[in-house]
Every structure is written in C-alpha cells, then in structure tokens.
Amino acid sequence: MGEMGEEEIISSKALPMKGGDGPYSYTKNSYCQRVALDNIKEMINEAIAENLDIKHLSPISNTFCIADLGCSVGPNTFTSMNDIMEATVLKYHSEGLSSNLPEFHVFFNDHTANDFNTLFTSLPPDRQYFAAGVPGSFYIRLFPKASLHFVHSSFALHYLSKLPKEITDKNxxxxxxxxxxxxxxxxxxxxxxxxxxxxxxxxxxNFRAEELVCGGLMVLIMTGIPDGSSRFQAIGATLDVLGYCLMDMAKMGLVSEAKVDSFNFPVYSPFRREVEELLERNRCFSVERFELVTRTRDVAATDVQAVTKHARAVTEEMIKQRFGSEIIDELYERVFQKLQEFPQFLDGIFKRSTQLFVVLKRQAMD
Known part of the structure; x- marks a missing residue:
C-alpha cells in the first residue's frame, strides 16, 4: 500500500481552526464539541472497559501510546486524553494489574498550520502523561508500524483531504x-x-491499521446524518449561511463573485449507511460499537452571538486565505444578522445534533 503524495493532500494551511486564545479563537468557542464529548464520555469508558484487552496488549516497554488525530488547539483534546488515560488505568485495576501500570505517552496530531504554540502552552500542568506533537494530515502515515495502542479522533473526519476537482470546473x-x-x-x-x-x-x-498494534482500539466521533434525512444539518447549515452572506457581498461588489464561485469548503458529513459500508469493506478492524447519537436542544435558549463566534472560529482562517482579512468583520456581522433574521438556520445548526460513535479493534493479521 503506497502513501499518498503531497500533491494529493490539500494544503496544510487550508484547514486550521482560529488559533490563539482571543474572543474569536477556537479555544474560546469550541463549546459545542465539548458538550458532545461530555455526552459521549461514558460510551468511551465502556468501550475501554469492555474491549481493551490489556493482558495481551501490554507493551514490552510498559508505555501505553495514545494518539489524538485532529486535536486542534484545546481545551477539548486535553479533557479527552485525560478521560481515556483514566479509563485505561481503571481497566488495569479491574484486571488485577495495579502494580503494572504503564506510563502514558500522548501524541497530539493536526495539520502543520495548527496553532501548536497555543496547544502546548496550555497543556495541563498536572497531566499524568508525556506529550508530543505530530504535525501532518491523518490521511497519510504518521507513526511507526504497530506503535499505537489507542487512537482517538473527534469532529475531524468530516474534513476532506482535498476538494473534488469537478466542483470548481465550469465545464x-x-x-x-x-x-x-x-x-x-x-x-x-x-x-x-x-x-x-x-x-x-x-x-x-488503512494507515491506522498499520500504526495500531493488534488488539489496539480506535474511537471515532464523527459528524453523521441519519439515513434518509436531510443533509441540511449542523455543518451544512453553517456553511449555507456563510455562502449566502458571501454572495450578498459579491452582488454589492465587496468580494469577487468569481472567487465565490470557485470557493468551496472541503467538508462532508456522511449518512450512517455510507460509513457502515466502508467499514464492512475494510478487513483490518472489527466493529465493536457503532451508534448514531442524537441530541436535541432548545433553540430559543441559544445565543446567536455565541453561534456566530463558533462559526467564525471554525471557518475564518480558510475564508481569510481566499478573500483576505479586510472582509472578515463585515462577513461575520452579516452572519449574525442572517441568524437573527432567519431562525430556521439556527434550528438547522443546533436544535438536532447527530454524531456517529464508532469503536474499532485492530484485528490480528492473517
């Protein structure tokens, strides 16, 4: 299996969340992801308790290696890594291996343009693990073969490696x-x-299969859509609002309409059946758990300003690279006004949130 060349991977500068810790940063505006992870915490604990076979997994070096793929800048990644480590320690205790607890090594991965400075300066000082950064796309090999025991990725796999060429081809x-x-x-x-x-x-x-030891676990939390339902949910609604506002600005001559026509976000939320079919085709993992988790919220209680800041934290950097920084404030002010004017967008973004929760175990080689 060959590795994907650099020319096949979207520019590493195209996808970062808003860095730093300012009012529009991802650090300050990633509460939606945090709430979802809090709701899924017990499911991860159960996955480790039921599926992590530490008696056959214990590494010779007594180091347990965890990777968070698409970690961004925190603080959510720190909470997730700590939860995984604590659940693993509990598993050791339950198996009567309290005297053989491993040391933990956590690898934080994201694109090279990710704000790793903010990530590492905000590492919890009381953490019980060693930390390292691994820059690069998770659509290529990132780690030595059979070097990881646990892989985690949350709200990152909806980002594509690149845009389909045909969507910007006028013909x-x-x-x-x-x-x-x-x-x-x-x-x-x-x-x-x-x-x-x-x-x-x-x-x-395929690449994670090379990096995980046999019996190692992978937990994926992905944006996903129930089969047969509308694609106009969460990410789709957010981007549609942005698109409407950009086109309004193009009609006023504030941005180039040709630039809007050739600009697309490389994100995609799959239907449940799409992921199921892809997992069935893959022979490297057994599916230990696969669920579509649905949460509902009271839109009336949602703060439009907070929603706008969240959208800005996730999308500003890519918008800025394409259209320049001078339009940013006005664009997101228009997003704020649009959300106030058309509350159905707010409904599409926040009222009903769905995620796919997937637990995979690396199977033994044939």
Missing part, C-alpha cells in the same frame, strides 16, 4: 456555482463530495 456538471458547500447543491455535486469522502476514509482506516 463539469458538478460545478458548484454560487455555493460554498454541497447540502443544497445538485446531485452531481453531492456525489463528488461523497466519492472524495469514501476515498479519504478508506485511506484513514
């Missing part, structure tokens, strides 16, 4: 004119995004 039926995402686009556009997601997810699984 293609999948040309996505006037839009920056796929949920309300033509069938051809949706199919192009779905095809790229399929290729990327297969690569992700």
């Amino acid at each position: 293609s039926p999948a040309y996505n004119k006037g839009k920056i995402s796929y949920p309300t686009s033509s069938k051809e556009v949706v199919e192009a995004y779905a095809s790229q997601f399929s290729k990327d997810f297969e690569s992700f699984l």
Whole structure:
C-alpha cells in the first residue's frame, strides 16, 4: 500500500481552526464539541472497559501510546486524553494489574498550520502523561508500524483531504456555482463530495491499521446524518449561511463573485449507511460499537452571538486565505444578522445534533 503524495493532500494551511486564545479563537468557542464529548464520555469508558484487552496488549516497554488525530488547539483534546488515560488505568485495576501500570505517552496530531504554540502552552500542568506533537494530515502515515495502542479522533473526519476537482470546473456538471458547500447543491455535486469522502476514509482506516498494534482500539466521533434525512444539518447549515452572506457581498461588489464561485469548503458529513459500508469493506478492524447519537436542544435558549463566534472560529482562517482579512468583520456581522433574521438556520445548526460513535479493534493479521 503506497502513501499518498503531497500533491494529493490539500494544503496544510487550508484547514486550521482560529488559533490563539482571543474572543474569536477556537479555544474560546469550541463549546459545542465539548458538550458532545461530555455526552459521549461514558460510551468511551465502556468501550475501554469492555474491549481493551490489556493482558495481551501490554507493551514490552510498559508505555501505553495514545494518539489524538485532529486535536486542534484545546481545551477539548486535553479533557479527552485525560478521560481515556483514566479509563485505561481503571481497566488495569479491574484486571488485577495495579502494580503494572504503564506510563502514558500522548501524541497530539493536526495539520502543520495548527496553532501548536497555543496547544502546548496550555497543556495541563498536572497531566499524568508525556506529550508530543505530530504535525501532518491523518490521511497519510504518521507513526511507526504497530506503535499505537489507542487512537482517538473527534469532529475531524468530516474534513476532506482535498476538494473534488469537478466542483470548481465550469465545464463539469458538478460545478458548484454560487455555493460554498454541497447540502443544497445538485446531485452531481453531492456525489463528488461523497466519492472524495469514501476515498479519504478508506485511506484513514488503512494507515491506522498499520500504526495500531493488534488488539489496539480506535474511537471515532464523527459528524453523521441519519439515513434518509436531510443533509441540511449542523455543518451544512453553517456553511449555507456563510455562502449566502458571501454572495450578498459579491452582488454589492465587496468580494469577487468569481472567487465565490470557485470557493468551496472541503467538508462532508456522511449518512450512517455510507460509513457502515466502508467499514464492512475494510478487513483490518472489527466493529465493536457503532451508534448514531442524537441530541436535541432548545433553540430559543441559544445565543446567536455565541453561534456566530463558533462559526467564525471554525471557518475564518480558510475564508481569510481566499478573500483576505479586510472582509472578515463585515462577513461575520452579516452572519449574525442572517441568524437573527432567519431562525430556521439556527434550528438547522443546533436544535438536532447527530454524531456517529464508532469503536474499532485492530484485528490480528492473517
């Protein structure tokens, strides 16, 4: 199995969350992900208690290696890593191995443009693990073979390795004119995004299979959509609001309409069945748990300003790279106004949130 070349991976500068710890930073505006992770914490604890076979997994060096893929800048990654470590320690105690507790080594991975300075300056001072950064796309090999015991990735796999070429090709039926995402686009556009997601997810699984020891676990928390439901949820709704605001600015001559036509976010939320089919095709992992977790919230209690800041933390850097920094404040002020004017967008973004929770175990080689 060959590794993907650099030319096949989207620019590492294209996808970072807003760095630093300012009012629009991801650090200050990642509460949605935090709430979702809090709700899933017990499911991760159960996965470790039921599926982590430490008696056959214990490494010779007595070091237990954990990787968080798509860690961003914190603080959520620190909470997740601590929870995983504590659940693993409990597993050792339950197996009567309290005297043989391993040392923990956590690898924080994200694109090279991620704000690793903020990440590492905010590391918990009382952490009970060694920490290291691993920059690079998780659609390529990142670690030596059979070197990891636990892989975690949350709210990162909806980012594609690259945009499908046809959606910015004016001569293609999948040309996505006037839009920056796929949920309300033509069938051809949706199919192009779905095809790229399929290729990327297969690569992700294959490379992780090389890096995980036999019996090692991988927990994935992904944005996902119930089969047969509308694609206009969460990410899709957020990007549609941004797209409408960019087109409004283009009509006023504030940004280039041609730039909007050629600009698309490389993100995709799959239906449940899409992920199921890809997992069935992969022979390296056994599926220990696969669930679609649905949460509902009272939109009336949602702070529009907070929602706007969250959208800005996630999307500003990519917008800035394409359109320049001078339009940023006005663009997100328009997003704020649009959310106030059309509360159905707020409903699409926050009222009903769904995530796929997947637990995979690395199977023994044939």
